[in-house]
Amino acid sequence: MNNRGHNTQERASLRDALFGVPHLSGGRRPGERKGGALTAGSLLDKAILLLLLGAVCLFVLWPMACILLRSLGDGEGGFTLAAYAQVWSRYRENLWNSVFVGVLSALACTVFSTAAAIFIATRRGWVKMACMALLLITMVSPPFVSSLAYIQLYGRRGWITYRLLGISWDPYNCWGVIWMQSISFVPLNTLLLIGILSKLDTGSLQAARDLGARPAAILRDVVLPLMGPGILVSLLLSFVRSLSDYGTPVIIGGRFSTIASEIYLQLVGYSDLEKSSAMNMFLLLPAIAAFFLYRYLMRRSDKLSEGSRSRQGRLELSLSRCGPVGIGIAAVSILFFLMMVLQYGCIFLAGFLKSTKGVYSFTLRNWEELWRLDAATMVRSVVYALIVSLAGTLFAMLFAYYMERRRVPGRSFFDCVATLPYMLPGTCFGIGYILAFNHEPLKLTGTAVIVLANMLFKQLPTATKICSASLTQVPLALERSARDLGGGQLAVLRDVILPSLRPAFLSCFVYNFSSSMTTAGAIIFLINPGKKLAVFKLFDAVYTGDYAVASLIASVIIVIVLAVEGLAYLITWKGGERNVS
Amino acid sequence: MKKKLTALLLVLAMAFTLVACGTGADNGGSNAADNTANNTANNTANNAADDAESEAPELSGTMKVVATSESYVTLFDKFTEETGVTVELLSMSSGEVLSKLRAEGGTPSADLWFGGGIDAFMSAKEDGLLEQVNFDAAADLAAEYKDSENYWFSKGITIVGFLLNNTLMGELNLTAPASWSDLLDESYAGEIIMSNPAVSGTNYAVVNALLQTMGEEEGWNYFDGLNSNIAYYAKRGSDPSNKVISDEYAIGITYIDGTIEALLEDYDVTIVYPEDGIPWVPEGVAVFKNAENVDAAKYFVEWLFSNDKNLQLLAEIDQKTSVKAIKPTMEGIDLSYDTGILMDEDLSLFGSERDAILAQFETLMGDKAVDE
Numbered sequence: 001m002n003n004r005g006h007n008t009q010e011r012a013s014l015r016d017a018l019f020g021v022p023h024l025s026g027g028r029r030p031g032e033r034k035g036g037a038l039t040a041g042s043l044l045d046k047a048i049l050l051l052l053l054g055a056v057c058l059f060v061l062w063p064m065a066c067i068l069l070r071s072l073g074d075g076e077g078g079f080t081l082a083a084y085a086q087v088w089s090r091y092r093e094n095l096w097n098s099v100f101v102g103v104l105s106a107l108a109c110t111v112f113s114t115a116a117a118i119f120i121a122t123r124r125g126w127v128k129m130a131c132m133a134l135l136l137i138t139m140v141s142p143p144f145v146s147s148l149a150y151i152q153l154y155g156r157r158g159w160i161t162y163r164l165l166g167i168s169w170d171p172y173n174c175w176g177v178i179w180m181q182s183i184s185f186v187p188l189n190t191l192l193l194i195g196i197l198s199k200l201d202t203g204s205l206q207a208a209r210d211l212g213a214r215p216a217a218i219l220r221d222v223v224l225p226l227m228g229p230g231i232l233v234s235l236l237l238s239f240v241r242s243l244s245d246y247g248t249p250v251i252i253g254g255r256f257s258t259i260a261s262e263i264y265l266q267l268v269g270y271s272d273l274e275k276s277s278a279m280n281m282f283l284l285l286p287a288i289a290a291f292f293l294y295r296y297l298m299r300r301s302d303k304l305s306e307g308s309r310s311r312q313g314r315l316e317l318s319l320s321r322c323g324p325v326g327i328g329i330a331a332v333s334i335l336f337f338l339m340m341v342l343q344y345g346c347i348f349l350a351g352f353l354k355s356t357k358g359v360y361s362f363t364l365r366n367w368e369e370l371w372r373l374d375a376a377t378m379v380r381s382v383v384y385a386l387i388v389s390l391a392g393t394l395f396a397m398l399f400a401y402y403m404e405r406r407r408v409p410g411r412s413f414f415d416c417v418a419t420l421p422y423m424l425p426g427t428c429f430g431i432g433y434i435l436a437f438n439h440e441p442l443k444l445t446g447t448a449v450i451v452l453a454n455m456l457f458k459q460l461p462t463a464t465k466i467c468s469a470s471l472t473q474v475p476l477a478l479e480r481s482a483r484d485l486g487g488g489q490l491a492v493l494r495d496v497i498l499p500s501l502r503p504a505f506l507s508c509f510v511y512n513f514s515s516s517m518t519t520a521g522a523i524i525f526l527i528n529p530g531k532k533l534a535v536f537k538l539f540d541a542v543y544t545g546d547y548a549v550a551s552l553i554a555s556v557i558i559v560i561v562l563a564v565e566g567l568a569y570l571i572t573w574k575g576g577e578r579n580v581s
Numbered sequence: 582m583k584k585k586l587t588a589l590l591l592v593l594a595m596a597f598t599l600v601a602c603g604t605g606a607d608n609g610g611s612n613a614a615d616n617t618a619n620n621t622a623n624n625t626a627n628n629a630a631d632d633a634e635s636e637a638p639e640l641s642g643t644m645k646v647v648a649t650s651e652s653y654v655t656l657f658d659k660f661t662e663e664t665g666v667t668v669e670l671l672s673m674s675s676g677e678v679l680s681k682l683r684a685e686g687g688t689p690s691a692d693l694w695f696g697g698g699i700d701a702f703m704s705a706k707e708d709g710l711l712e713q714v715n716f717d718a719a720a721d722l723a724a725e726y727k728d729s730e731n732y733w734f735s736k737g738i739t740i741v742g743f744l745l746n747n748t749l750m751g752e753l754n755l756t757a758p759a760s761w762s763d764l765l766d767e768s769y770a771g772e773i774i775m776s777n778p779a780v781s782g783t784n785y786a787v788v789n790a791l792l793q794t795m796g797e798e799e800g801w802n803y804f805d806g807l808n809s810n811i812a813y814y815a816k817r818g819s820d821p822s823n824k825v826i827s828d829e830y831a832i833g834i835t836y837i838d839g840t841i842e843a844l845l846e847d848y849d850v851t852i853v854y855p856e857d858g859i860p861w862v863p864e865g866v867a868v869f870k871n872a873e874n875v876d877a878a879k880y881f882v883e884w885l886f887s888n889d890k891n892l893q894l895l896a897e898i899d900q901k902t903s904v905k906a907i908k909p910t911m912e913g914i915d916l917s918y919d920t921g922i923l924m925d926e927d928l929s930l931f932g933s934e935r936d937a938i939l940a941q942f943e944t945l946m947g948d949k950a951v952d953e
Binding site: 151152155156157172250251254255261264265267268269270271273354355356357431434435438439443445446524525527528529530532536539540543544545547 | 643645646647650651652669670671672673674676677679680681683684685686688690691701704749777779780812813814816817819822823826827828829830840847848849939946
């Protein structure tokens with residue numbers, strides 16, 4: 001925190017004055033001294049902080065501790081390191097595979113995301129609208145169905161690879177996994193980067209242009225460095241998500257297996273909780289290492305983005321005039337969007353296609369199957385997702401604020417703990433919840449609370465990162481001036497931080513909502529038979545091999561998510577308009 | 582703005598309390614139901630013992646079921662009609678059920694376990710996670726398909742065969758394999774797909790049955806040879822058949838049941854019953870120990886196996902006739918195949934040898950499992 005900014009010394013002392021003794025500037029009575037009566041505002045401020053930290057301890061730290069304890073158990077109440085020894089001797093190779101896939105996926109995904117973000121930011125009119133719409137659609141990634149569409153298109157007998165191009169290649173290996181992972185992580189990262197680009201300091205751009213810099217130079221020397229923190233977030237999110245992703249390697253990994261897919265195998269094949277728990281701890285090694293590397297780099301890059309922003313506006317840059325880099329960016333983006341159109345088109349189409357001995361025909365038969373989906377399940381899914389996205393987004397915004405801008409004791413620790421759920425395969429986080437909450441006084445198994453909490457905290461790390469990235473663009477000066485004008489901590493939070501997080505609110509909400517609607521791993525262990533979610537119908541269809549119905553359910557989920565998100569967009573947009581006027 | 586924020590917080594708080602209330606009420610409800618179920622069960626236990634075809638005891642509440650598929654809903658609807666017990670169904674694979682059971686540490690969140698490879702049921706019994714269910718009609722069930730101490734029963738038998746993709750077989754100039762030993766032919770290299778036996782109960786049955794039939798040494802030699810023809814070992818049980826119908830692989834080693842037979846209509850595929858023996862595995866039914874509505878679940882087992890009409894309904898749903906083998910005295914169904922074509926399997930070895938066999942299989946797959 002202290003080494004943020006250029007003149008560290010000065011800032012630190014300034015902040016000490018502001019943060020260290022909050023009461024001086026905290027209330028409306030500047031004369032009030034430390035130890036005096038706390039104002040209601042600062043009490044509430046403390047209460048919110050305690051609530052956040054308490055929730056993280058209960059719903060993240062405690063289940064993680066249960067997994068750790070289980071990994072050390074010998075099944076009879078004693079402690080042993082046997083599981084670790086076994087994991088170390090047998091799964092080192094898989095760990096290497098995980099890191100290998102993770103690094104390549106993160107790099108590829110970030111290249112795609114950065115290109116797509118710049119491409120969209122420099123476009124106007126219908127192209128931009130179409131790309132944004134496509135991104136929102138592809139943010140909804142129904143489990144399994146995407147991978148199945150991938151096989152349909154690029155499989156050994158894929159429509160594209162075999163039938164169109166006549167290539168006979170085998171996608172069931174690590175390259176298939178890397179490819180599939182990279183493109184499926186792109187939409188979220190791109191939205192995040194677009195958020196950053198839309199608030200770019202146009203002053204620097206203008207200055208560069210006035211100094212005679214060519215567009216290519218502006219892109220390289222101004223735009224990309226300003227996107228630095230966002231690119232870092234994208235790298236971290238993709239790397240860790242790849243580490244914990246078991247679905248892709250399970251479906252298209254073939255003989256290639258990562259730690260996450262081996263953990264899945266341990267859980268569904270051997271039901272060996274000790275070993276799978278130990279493997280989880282093993283998986284945390286690279287994840288946590290990546291997290292600290294990210295924090296270190298983030299702190300350094302903060303310097304770049306912390307300049308004052310007199311003007312924020314759209315990116316005025318013409319890609320076609322940016323030379324080879326610009327053309328490259330456009331080409332990569334178009335390739336990506338084309339693939340997305342194909343993949344989601346494939347999902348939508350599959351619901352209406354019927355294959356009879358290799359001949360495809362149009363059918364509405366699957367719609368009849370769909371009516372068997374009971375409405376209660378659909379409504380429940382939406383309600384759950386709404387609760388999780390509203391509560392989760394608010395939680396993430398507050399949490400990001402306290403972690404980024406305030407001196408909270410043990411800040412790094414809590415920030416790291418809150419990121420843990422993201423680092424684990426969903427199934428394991430689910431098992432952790434069962435271990436943690438199956439006995440009084442914490443008996444939550446079988447309730448809706450355990451499902452909601454699991455979704456919220458599984459998605460919290462990403463949501464927090466989205467908010468943090470946005471928060472780095474709220475100039476400290478703005479916050480400071482609000483405080484100097486006598487605004488208390490809470491007033492700053494309410495009137496400065498939260499309003500400036502509006503774009504983050506929207507991307508957070510969109511992320512939370514679509515993830516909740518398509519949540520896969522953890523929930524299968526937590527859900528109560530009487531309270532199913534729509535995504536289960538999808539599992540069932542995939543399990544019985546009925547891809548047409550699965551695709552149809554996926555399409556319905558996508559449409560619902562888009563409708564709700566459209567509504568959310570309208571509401572925040574209207575709210576924004578009102579605030580401006 | 583302040584008002585808005587407070588309002589939002591209030592709404593969220595309310596949403597959470599609503600959820601909490603909802604679940605609280607649920608728990609209260611099922612606890613109350615439990616008590617009544619206990620009382621009535623005590624009353625009816627004696628009656629039920631007198632007459633297997635007795636009236637349904639007064640059960641109530643909800644019975645939570647984990648099943649392999651949701652297609653059993655009509656069977657459970659019938660149960661609800663006759664007993665008043667509402668049934669909630671959730672589909673889960675047997676491995677997932679076992680993991681969940683172990684994590685729950687004796688507080689199972691479901692009452693009845695319906696379907697799934699028998700090896701998981703055997704492990705669960707060993708861990709003390711199942712409830713003993715004694716009822717009169719159990720004596721009519723064939724001893725080889727149920728637990729000797731009545732901890733688990735079978736609701737049917739799954740058999741294993743090959744599913745061939747005719748188009749691919751033609752394109753690749755392959756002749757159809759007719760037996761397990763045919764699969765070793767070099768021409769099939771990279772075109773056979775099977776599930777990891779750890780995940781798939783049916784493919785575990787293949788390994789165990791072939792080892793039992795061929796003997797340890799010859800058996801392992803066989804799988805060593807087969808391994809070099811297998812493209813990869815899928816991590817989900819339904820993958821082999823799905824990959825064959827989507828033209829990805831020519832030969833799948835898969836369970837054969839009504840759903841697979843139905844594929845013949847829409848896809849250009851052939852089912853092969855290997856002539857040197859068909860491995861099989863029973864699909865288990867069991868009641869979870871310490872379950873909330875254990876009485877309803879126990880009565881369901883009795884209800885299912887005591888009344889042939891219920892078994893017929895089950896056979897219709899499963900599109901299988903194997904219930905006849907499980908309850909030879911039952912009428913109204915004839916076995917569609919001679920049990921002679923099934924391989925000789927000593928089921929008792931299924932549970933006890935599982936860990937050792939899977940460990941050896943893992944090493945066998947291992948030399949190719951690392952990289953591609």
